[in-house]
Amino acid sequence: MSVVEKSQPNFASDQEVRWCPGCGDFAILSQMKKIMPTLGVKPENVAFVSGIGCSSRFPYYLETYGMHGIHGRAPAIATGLKRMRPDLQVWVVTGDGDALSIGCTHLLHALRRNVDIKILLFNNRIYGLTKGQFSPTTPPGLVTSSTPGGTAHEPLHPLSIALASNATFVARSVDTNARHLGDVLRRAAAHRGAAFVEIYQNCHIFNDGAFDHAKDAAVREDHTVELVHGQPLVFGKERNKGIRLVGTDLEVVELDNGRSAGDLLVHDEASQTSAIAQMLAGMEHPRMPEVLGVLRDIDLPTHNDLMPDDTVSVAARADKINQLLETGETWTVGG
Amino acid sequence: MTFVVVESCIKCKHTDCVAVCPVDCFYEGENMLVIHPDECIDCGVCEPECPVDAIRADTEPGLEKWLELNAELAGVWPVITEQKDPPSDAHLWKDTENKFELLSRNPGDG
Numbered sequence: 001m002s003v004v005e006k007s008q009p010n011f012a013s014d015q016e017v018r019w020c021p022g023c024g025d026f027a028i029l030s031q032m033k034k035i036m037p038t039l040g041v042k043p044e045n046v047a048f049v050s051g052i053g054c055s056s057r058f059p060y061y062l063e064t065y066g067m068h069g070i071h072g073r074a075p076a077i078a079t080g081l082k083r084m085r086p087d088l089q090v091w092v093v094t095g096d097g098d099a100l101s102i103g104c105t106h107l108l109h110a111l112r113r114n115v116d117i118k119i120l121l122f123n124n125r126i127y128g129l130t131k132g133q134f135s136p137t138t139p140p141g142l143v144t145s146s147t148p149g150g151t152a153h154e155p156l157h158p159l160s161i162a163l164a165s166n167a168t169f170v171a172r173s174v175d176t177n178a179r180h181l182g183d184v185l186r187r188a189a190a191h192r193g194a195a196f197v198e199i200y201q202n203c204h205i206f207n208d209g210a211f212d213h214a215k216d217a218a219v220r221e222d223h224t225v226e227l228v229h230g231q232p233l234v235f236g237k238e239r240n241k242g243i244r245l246v247g248t249d250l251e252v253v254e255l256d257n258g259r260s261a262g263d264l265l266v267h268d269e270a271s272q273t274s275a276i277a278q279m280l281a282g283m284e285h286p287r288m289p290e291v292l293g294v295l296r297d298i299d300l301p302t303h304n305d306l307m308p309d310d311t312v313s314v315a316a317r318a319d320k321i322n323q324l325l326e327t328g329e330t331w332t333v334g335g
Numbered sequence: 336m337t338f339v340v341v342e343s344c345i346k347c348k349h350t351d352c353v354a355v356c357p358v359d360c361f362y363e364g365e366n367m368l369v370i371h372p373d374e375c376i377d378c379g380v381c382e383p384e385c386p387v388d389a390i391r392a393d394t395e396p397g398l399e400k401w402l403e404l405n406a407e408l409a410g411v412w413p414v415i416t417e418q419k420d421p422p423s424d425a426h427l428w429k430d431t432e433n434k435f436e437l438l439s440r441n442p443g444d445g
């Protein structure tokens with residue numbers, strides 16, 4: 001039966017998927033199972049590494065190697081894995097709490113080192129697994145189980161943090177936008193170096209509707225801009241609005257109001273400076289439409305390129321470690 | 336895996352499932368709904384919503400015919416994204432068995 005084969009690619013594991021019915025994680029898993037067979041990589045040459053959280057159950061559900069790691073540490077574990085097994089395609093699956101609170105510094109350094117791993121941050125702006133506490137991306141004012149008077153502070157912006165860490169690939173997509181998410185995941189997989197993808201993911205139990213502006217088919221075209229390299233930033237259901245650079249700020253302009261596409265900012269994902277990308281990352285609903293797609297895709301040497309001693313055998317390396325420990329500023333503490 | 340709509344939906348066509356589907360993968364015929372198997376994300380949120388127990392996981396044995404039918408008709412029927420009232424006589428067909436011959440292949444309004 002061709003239908004069954006098409007909807008059950010061979011990257012699906014035999015594990016029962018355990019997320020709340022209706023969770024956006026199912027949509028992301030579904031896309032991942034669809035794109036993996038198209039990447040030309042065998043399941044045994046792929047590893048998914050996760051931390052802790054709902055999203056971090058992801059590795060169980062794919063017929064690849066996987067590691068359900070400790071909270072926030074997936075980028076560090078993945079860095080070690082890619083270092084020792086450069087032949088593997090290594091993915092990290094994390095969430096807004098796991099990546100930006102518990103393990104934030106691990107994320108920054110994996111990105112700045114340009115480790116050749118693909119980091120997917122499922123952002124639902126809440127701690128779901130622990131039943132609804134505010135996370136680093138929770139918007140101000142949101143009443144959660146740990147902020148009964150509403151969240152007080154401004155959130156972290158995942159894309160801004162990735163760009164500030166000089167990530168060489170930075171993108172955003174939406175869990176239920178199947179076409180767009182599939183395209184972004186394929187681009188991330190093809191990138192050589194650290195790829196960072198923020199995925200808007202609806203937790204309909206503890207923070208339902210957090211991304212309705214970007215998900216609801218009736219309004220999303222008016223509240224999001226799909227970035228296309230080399231193309232002006234046009235958006236809107238009628239394709240009659242655009243984004244213009246004015247001085248050091250961005251503004252929305254109406255195209256049928258004396259403005260043309262020629263006045264608009266043209267997207268350049270290959271720009272060596274991340275300044276414009278940072279401005280795009282700072283576009284936030286409801287003040288501005290939010291960007292979807294690839295903000296940045298540049299080519300820089302990877303972590304393994306910069307430290308190319310993997311040809312040294314494990315045994316030889318062990319000897320070197322011993323030599324290192326026994327030389328220089330070492331001493332024995334007397335009794 | 337996917338979920339599939341089976342025989343008990345015919346002439347009942349409650350659309351409670353449509354209201355909860357996060358990816359709008361239901362397609363509407365004249366007197367039945369189907370699920371597009373390649374768009375379904377297997378999240379299971381629709382399954383308990385159906386008042387006539389017409390939504391099943393395709394891992395259940397014996398559903399091959401329904402899986403094929405869902406795939407075929409989802410390709411020709413319009414997508415339905417909002418809940419609507421069921422047919423006025425839906426309650427009369429709730430417990431009727433062997434409704435397959437009553438299936439209309441005509442598209443619904445979507």
